[in-house]
Amino acid sequence: MYLRYLLLxxxxxxxxxxxxxxxxxxxxxxxxxxxxxxxxxxxxxMLVGIVSIQLIKRFKVRTLSGDPITIPPKQFHWGYVIGxxxxxxxxxxxxxxxxxxxxxxxxxxxxxxxxxxxxxxGTWVYGWLRDKLPH
Amino acid sequence: xxxxxxxSRPWPWYLAGPLIGLMVPLLLIFGNKMFGMSSTLRQIxxxxxxxxxxxxxxxxxxEKWNLVLxxxxxxxxxxxxxxxxNPEPVRISAATVADLQAAGINSQLGLHPVEIFSFxxxxxxxxxxxxxxxxxxxxxxTRYAGGCTSGHSIMGMSNLQWPSLVATCCFxxxxxxxxxxxxxxxxxx
Numbered sequence: 001m002y003l004r005y006l007l008l009x010x011x012x013x014x015x016x017x018x019x020x021x022x023x024x025x026x027x028x029x030x031x032x033x034x035x036x037x038x039x040x041x042x043x044x045x046m047l048v049g050i051v052s053i054q055l056i057k058r059f060k061v062r063t064l065s066g067d068p069i070t071i072p073p074k075q076f077h078w079g080y081v082i083g084x085x086x087x088x089x090x091x092x093x094x095x096x097x098x099x100x101x102x103x104x105x106x107x108x109x110x111x112x113x114x115x116x117x118x119x120x121x122g123t124w125v126y127g128w129l130r131d132k133l134p135h
Numbered sequence: 136x137x138x139x140x141x142x143s144r145p146w147p148w149y150l151a152g153p154l155i156g157l158m159v160p161l162l163l164i165f166g167n168k169m170f171g172m173s174s175t176l177r178q179i180x181x182x183x184x185x186x187x188x189x190x191x192x193x194x195x196x197x198e199k200w201n202l203v204l205x206x207x208x209x210x211x212x213x214x215x216x217x218x219x220x221n222p223e224p225v226r227i228s229a230a231t232v233a234d235l236q237a238a239g240i241n242s243q244l245g246l247h248p249v250e251i252f253s254f255x256x257x258x259x260x261x262x263x264x265x266x267x268x269x270x271x272x273x274x275x276x277t278r279y280a281g282g283c284t285s286g287h288s289i290m291g292m293s294n295l296q297w298p299s300l301v302a303t304c305c306f307x308x309x310x311x312x313x314x315x316x317x318x319x320x321x322x323x324x
Contacts, residue, residue, distance in 0.1 A: 002203045004165055009207020010214065012158055017215025018142075019151030020225055023246040029231040031307075031314035040148035041155065042288060048156025049293025056163060069163050074281070074291050076298035083279025084287075084302045088309015090272025092318065093265050095247055097284040098277060099172040099208060101270070106209035107216020109247045111254050115270030122274025123176040127190035133279065 013103040022103045024095025031092055077135040083126075090122075142219040145226065158285070159293045168200060171286030173277035175205045216246065238322040261324040280305070 019041055020026045030038035055061070056069055063069060091097055094115050096104055101119055104112035126133075162168040178195045179202075185191035224243035232243065240248045249256075256262030277283040280302050282291065288306065291299025 002200060005200045005203040006207040006210070008158070008161060008165070009204035010211040011207075012155070012204070013208035013211020014215045015146070015151050015154045015211070016208070017212050017246075018144075018146040018219075018221075019148065019155075020145050020246065021151065021155075022212070023225050024248060024252065025225045025227045025231065025235075025243055025246070027310075028235065028314065029227045031310045032231055032234060034228040034230040034234075037148050041152040042284075044149060044152030045156035045289050046292045048153045049159040049289055050295065052156070052160035053163075053293050056160060061164065063164055063167050065166065067167055069167050071163070071169065071294050073294075074287075074296040074298040076301065077281075079279045079281060080287075080298055080302040081280075081305050083276045083281070084305025085276070085309040085312070086272055087276025087280055087283060088306040088311075089313045089317070090269045090274075090276055090309075091284075091306060092310040092313035093321075094269030094273055095252075096269075097172075097273060098176060099283075099285050101273070102172070102175075102205050102208040103212035103215070104246065106212025107246060108212075108220070109216075109245065109252055111252050111257055111266055112247070114257065115266045115273075118267045118270030119274030119277075120176050120179050122271040122276070123173075123278045124180045124184065124188075124191075124274075125271075126275045126278040127177070127180060127188045128186075130188075130190050 012099070013106065016100055016103045017107050022096060022100035022107065027092060027095040079133070079135045082134065139219065143221055145221050145223075156289065156293070159290055166200065169286070170290040171282050172201075172205065172208075173274075173283040173286060174198065175201050176274050177278060178202055238319065240322070259324075261321065264321055264324070276309070 016022050021041060026038055029035045061069060101112060101116045105116055158170050162170050178198055181191040181193060181195035227243060240250055242249060251262055251265045257266055287299040287302040
């Protein structure tokens with residue numbers, strides 16, 4: 001039941017690592033506009049995603065167990081802006097977003113397990129302060 | 136060329152990007168699942184230390200598949216970073232190498248610079264800021280923003296959601312602010 005997700009995750013983690021998308025160096029290169037590598041990767045991933053979802057909608061593709069596929073829309077709130085900037089600051093500092101934090105932890109940059117723990121703590125603090133934050 | 140050689144070399148963006156994009160339809164077809172990795176951080180909070188925080192009292196077990204996916208990513212990291220490790224330095228552009236050398240980052244060996252990202256450096260102010268503060272901001276910011284690069288920039292954008300475009304632009308705004316304004320001072324610490 002869960003095996004397919006384990007295999008998919010393994011493939012995803014492998015691709016992220018091989019493409020160096022989890023490398024601090026590549027993230028710096030991206031934010032300094034000194035290479036097309038990360039932009040090409042993100043944009044081609046988006047393109048495949050857009051075409052896939054259009055095809056799924058057009059042909060009313062169902063899940064493996066025969067259920068209809070429904071994608072809930074994103075509801076805008078100001079957290080997208082404030083939280084987005086805060087995440088961006090951390091992304092450039094640690095050189096990783098959540099998916100890569102997992103991949104880095106496995107890839108031998110062991111200290112990133114601490115960054116992952118700090119990210120869990122950050123999420124916890126958000127939950128704790130949530131009612132007091134503007135959204 | 137043997138297979139081991141092929142698996143050890145870094146991959147170009149035009150191979151990796153489309154494969155990453157396939158996560159979107161595969162998860163939808165596997166079980167109507169939405170791609171988004173930052174949710175797993177909330178699940179870990181809910182499973183391990185929910186406290187009395189309402190935000191962490193939800194049926195996180197229904198989202199267990201995502202934690203399994205995350206475990207797979209760790210495994211993928213082991214395969215890509217250790218078993219089929221790239222022995223060469225990361226081939227970033229000469230301009231980035233020059234910029235980083237000016238800031239005292241001299242080696243591109245490994246995925247992250249050893250000068251900053253090591254257990255030894257963690258005890259210095261600089262190492263603490265990059266690893267712990269950086270990680271904290273990622274966890275805090277992604278949940279506040281309702282998603283990260285996977286949930287907004289790939290999944291949300293694939294579904295043509297304008298709030299995800301706003302979020303993605305803000306991710307970049309934060310990253311640019313850090314890289315161009317704050318990082319030069321932090322690298323000198």
